[in-house]
Amino acid sequence: SSRGSHWLNVIGRLRPGISLEQASAEMGAIASRLNQTYPNDRAAATSAKVLTEVDGRWDDATPIFKSAAAVALAIVGLVLLIACANVANLLLARAASRRKEIGIRIALGASRARLVRQLLAESLLLSLLGGGLGLVLGYWMTHLLEGFVPVLPYNIVPDFFAMDSRALIFTFVVSVVSGIVFGLAPAWNSSNPEIVPVLKGEVDFVQKGKTRRVTLRNALVVTQVALSLVVLVCGGLFIKSFRKAQQMDPGFDAKNALLVTLNPQLVGYDNDRARNFYLEAVQRTANLPGVEGTGVARLIPLSDSSNSTGPVLKEGETLPRGSAGRSIMTNVISPGYFNALQIGFIDGRNFDDRDKMNTQRVIIINQRMAETLWPGETAVGKRILIGPESRDPLEIVGVVKTGKYRSLAEDPRMIFYYPLSQRRPGPMTLIVRAKSDPRNIVGAVRGELQAMDRSVPISNVKTMPEHMTWALWAPNMAATLALGFGVVGLLLSSVGLYSLMAYVVSQRTREVGIRMALGASRQDVLKMITSQGMRLAIVGTGIGLLLALGLVKVVSSLLIGVSGYDVTTFIVVSLLLTAVAFIASYLPARKATKVDPLVALRYE
Numbered sequence: 001s002s003r004g005s006h007w008l009n010v011i012g013r014l015r016p017g018i019s020l021e022q023a024s025a026e027m028g029a030i031a032s033r034l035n036q037t038y039p040n041d042r043a044a045a046t047s048a049k050v051l052t053e054v055d056g057r058w059d060d061a062t063p064i065f066k067s068a069a070a071v072a073l074a075i076v077g078l079v080l081l082i083a084c085a086n087v088a089n090l091l092l093a094r095a096a097s098r099r100k101e102i103g104i105r106i107a108l109g110a111s112r113a114r115l116v117r118q119l120l121a122e123s124l125l126l127s128l129l130g131g132g133l134g135l136v137l138g139y140w141m142t143h144l145l146e147g148f149v150p151v152l153p154y155n156i157v158p159d160f161f162a163m164d165s166r167a168l169i170f171t172f173v174v175s176v177v178s179g180i181v182f183g184l185a186p187a188w189n190s191s192n193p194e195i196v197p198v199l200k201g202e203v204d205f206v207q208k209g210k211t212r213r214v215t216l217r218n219a220l221v222v223t224q225v226a227l228s229l230v231v232l233v234c235g236g237l238f239i240k241s242f243r244k245a246q247q248m249d250p251g252f253d254a255k256n257a258l259l260v261t262l263n264p265q266l267v268g269y270d271n272d273r274a275r276n277f278y279l280e281a282v283q284r285t286a287n288l289p290g291v292e293g294t295g296v297a298r299l300i301p302l303s304d305s306s307n308s309t310g311p312v313l314k315e316g317e318t319l320p321r322g323s324a325g326r327s328i329m330t331n332v333i334s335p336g337y338f339n340a341l342q343i344g345f346i347d348g349r350n351f352d353d354r355d356k357m358n359t360q361r362v363i364i365i366n367q368r369m370a371e372t373l374w375p376g377e378t379a380v381g382k383r384i385l386i387g388p389e390s391r392d393p394l395e396i397v398g399v400v401k402t403g404k405y406r407s408l409a410e411d412p413r414m415i416f417y418y419p420l421s422q423r424r425p426g427p428m429t430l431i432v433r434a435k436s437d438p439r440n441i442v443g444a445v446r447g448e449l450q451a452m453d454r455s456v457p458i459s460n461v462k463t464m465p466e467h468m469t470w471a472l473w474a475p476n477m478a479a480t481l482a483l484g485f486g487v488v489g490l491l492l493s494s495v496g497l498y499s500l501m502a503y504v505v506s507q508r509t510r511e512v513g514i515r516m517a518l519g520a521s522r523q524d525v526l527k528m529i530t531s532q533g534m535r536l537a538i539v540g541t542g543i544g545l546l547l548a549l550g551l552v553k554v555v556s557s558l559l560i561g562v563s564g565y566d567v568t569t570f571i572v573v574s575l576l577l578t579a580v581a582f583i584a585s586y587l588p589a590r591k592a593t594k595v596d597p598l599v600a601l602r603y604e
Contacts, residue, residue: 039321070554071234071478071554071555071558072478072481074551074554075231075234075481075482075485076485078227078230078231078485078489079227079231079485079488079489079492080174080178081223081227082223082224082227082228082231082489082492082493082496083492084178084181084182085182085220085221085223085224085227085496086220086224086492086493086495086496086499087123087126087182088182088183088185088186088220089217089220089221089496089499089500090499091119091123091182091183091186091187092185092186092216092217092220093217093499093500093503095119095186095187102115115187116184116187116188119183119186119187120179120180120183120184120187122183123179123180123182123183123184123186123187124176124179124180124183125179126179126183127175127176127178127179127182127183128175128176128179130175131171131172131174131175134171134175135163135168135171138163138167138171139163142162142163145477148473148476148477148480149473150469150470150472150473185216217500217503218500218536220496221493221496221497221500221536221540222536222539222540222543223540224492224493224496224497224540225493225497225536225537225539225540225541225544225577225581226540226541226543226544226547227489227493227544227547228486228489228490228492228493228540228544228577229540229541229544229545229547229548229573229574229577230544230547230548230551231482231485231486231489232486232489232490232573232576232577233544233548233551233552233569233570233573234482234486234548234551234555235479235482235483235485235486235487236486236566236569236572236573237482237552237555237559237562237564237566237569238475238478238479238482238483238555238558238559239479239482239483240559240562240566240569241475241478241479241558241559241560241561241562242472242475242476242478242479242560244560244561244562245408245471245472245475245560245561246472248404248408248560248561249403250301250302250403250404250408250468250471251301251343251401251402251403251404252301252341252342252343252403253341253342254464254465254467254468255464255465256292256433256434256435256436256437256438256464257340257341257431257432257433257434257438257463257464258431258432258433258434258438258439258441258442258445258461258462258463258464259300259429259430259431259460259461259462259463259464259467260429260430260432260445260446260449260458260460260461261427261428261429261430261458261459261460261461262277262278262281262296262427262428262429262430262449262456262457262458262459263426263427263428263456263457263459264277264278264453264456265425265426265427266456266457267453267455267456267457269456271424271425274425274426275420275421275425277452277453277456278296278334278420278425278428278430279334279420279421280452281294281296281430281448281449281452282294282295282296282334282336282430284448284451284452285430285432285445285448285449286336288432288441288444288445288448289444290434290435290436290440290441291432291433291434291435291441292339292433292434292435293336293339293340293432293433294336294340294430294431294432294433295333295334295335295336295337295338295339295340295341295430295431296333296334296336296337296420296428296429296430296431297331297332297333297334297337297428297429297431298331298332298333298426298427298428298429299331299332299429300429300431300467301341301403301404301405302404302405302406302407302408302467302468302470302471303467303470306329306405306406307329307330307331308327308328308329308330309327309328309330309386310324310325310326310327310328310386311323311324311325311326311327311386311387311388312325312326312327312328312384312385312386313325313384313385313386313387313388313390314373314374314382314383314384314385315382315383315384315385315393317385318388319388325388326414328369328414328415328416329405329413329414329415329416330415330416330417330418331415331416331417331418332417332418332419332420332423332425332426332428333351333417333418333419333420334351334419334420335350335351335352335419336431337417337431338350338400339433340431340432340433341431341433342433343400343401343403344400344401345398345399345400345401346367346370346399346400346401347370347378347379347380347398347399348364348379348380348396348397348398348399349397349398350364350398351364351397351398351419351421355397355419355421355422356421356422357421357422359422360395361392361393361394361395361422362394362395362396362397362419362422363384363394363395363396363397363416363417363418363419364396364397364398364399364400364416364417365379365396365398365399365400365414365415365416365417366399366400366401366402366403366413366414366415366416367399367400367401367402368402368412368413368414368415369414369415369416370396370399372414379396379399380396380397380398380399381395381396382395382396383395383396384396384416394416396416400417404471407471408471408472408475408560409559409560409561429460430445430449431464432445438463438464439463442461446458446461474558475560478558490576490577490580493540493577493580493581494580494581494583494584495584497533497536497537497581497584497585498584498585498587498588500533500536501529501532501533501584501585501587501588501589502588502591504529504532504588505529505588505589505591505592508529508592509592512525512592522593525589525592525593526586526589526590526592526593528589529585529588529589529592530582530585530586530589532585533581533582533584533585533588533589534578534581534582534585536581537577537578537581537582537585538578540581541574541577541578541581544577545570545574548570549565552564552565
């Protein structure tokens with residue numbers, strides 16, 4: 001009888017053998033027929049989006065979960081690339097020390113393919129051993145990751161991080177592919193030395209391919225530095241995002257509030273009895289020692305559920321032809337709700353004894369709704385209608401501060417509140433504000449509720465800060481994991497750069513001795529070797545900045561209160577990485593300056 005009232009969600013299950021695309025096409029045809037039959041109501045105006053795939057329990061959070069998982073997998077992949085580049089560089093250095101062995105094998109008739117297979121087998125064995133150790137560490141880490149899971153109703157701990165066969169297969173495949181791909185280049189380069197110079201022991205002979213191998217080592221180091229900068233930038237952005245989320249004003253005071261979920265209708269209460277039960281619970285808990293305020297609400301801010309209604313029309317407004325109209329969030333509360341959560345009034349009054357079932361229906365709206373529907377005017381006294389055919393206007397009696405209702409990252413939303421005295425109650429949450437730690441009054445609150453009726457179930461007892469873990473768990477986990485991966489990547493790249501410079505010093509020992517014998521000072525040698533490492537680091541930093549600028553477009557959707565192009569983060573990370581690179585280059589260079597020229601000239 002009221003086709004313009006949009007508040008129902010229709011849920012369907014596909015028949016076996018029917019694809020999502022087939023069902024969507026059929027729903028589209030139904031929508032088209034409905035819109036032709038009822039052109040003024042457009043009851044199915046959004047039907048193209050009706051049939052969507054819903055993953056898990058929190059359908060609104062599914063895009064966030066998927067985006068966060070994709071970014072996490074990308075960061076892990078970058079760290080894996082850094083580690084593989086490091087191993088490939090070390091394998092190149094190790095192969096250089098085995099040139100004589102490889103030359104002897106070739107002289108005795110070993111083919112290049114056989115040598116490549118041998119070296120690849122060694123690389124693959126290292127990779128599989130690393131993958132096995134990674135599985136052990138991963139099993140241990142899953143227990144640490146469970147510490148990020150927010151406080152959920154009924155103490156449910158979902159199996160978010162459990163290992164299964166897919167994780168084992170994925171790890172095995174990644175280990176094999178990493179071992180082959182990053183072991184192939186060192187194996188190929190090492191399997192084709194100049195036999196005669198190698199057998200003569202002429203280590204410094206400029207053999208075929210040596211320049212290319214040095215270039216490959218340099219390229220690997222540059223890659224490590226670039227990828228490390230990308231991971232560190234992501235870590236820095238997520239850390240700032242988490243700090244902003246902690247400091248963000250949600251529009252209410254979460255301190256010292258206790259939440260208790262009640263549902264007397266589960267044990268046979270009708271609407272009137274349930275409503276009276278809630279009002280009595282508010283009154284009795286308000287009289288407890290150490291309690292500053294109490295109230296009940298259908299929905300709690302920053303929870304995984306919401307309610308909305310529409311189309312919402314201002315009194316005298318008409319719904320444009322073919323438009324579905326505006327849909328606005330709603331909540332059902334008792335008068336003490338705003339006091340219990342310390343939500344300030346902008347204008348008007350709170351609900352009181354004047355608001356009964358047989359009196360004018362009233363609502364309280366937030367400031368966002370007032371500014372959107374009546375810009376530059378006072379909203380108090382204005383009236384709205386739910387649906388174009390409604391003859392039951394809702395009068396606005398108050399305006400409260402706008403807050404956060406679904407997530408901390410959301411744009412300001414419109415919402416209005418119904419008084420409990422004029423609505424069907426349903427399951428409600430009792431909010432008790434204490435003067436100190438709310439956990440101290442749990443027993444007293446539970447006692448009062450059980451004294452009223454022991455059969456009414458009491459569930460989901462938690463403090464407001466525990467409830468807030470739902471809103472903060474994703475930023476917290478992102479910041480912690482991104483920082484951890486960033487530190488690992490930084491250590492790997494610094495080790496890679498240090499190992500390369502140490503290898504360079506070992507290969508240039510004789511050259512250093514000659515330079516010093518001809519008059520070069522220790523500072524000259526120090527500058528020469530350090531500058532070589534710093535050039536690689538600067539090139540890697542530049543490439544990393546370009547890659548990071550491209551990646552932040554994806555990361556930005558997961559940040560709270562922080563721009564993905566935060567200049568401070570880019571500068572700090574670049575300076576940090578440059579400083580670490582300088583230390584990794586300076587230490588081998590300093591060692592080179594201590595070489596005795598006479599010893600260096602007799603080197604090999």
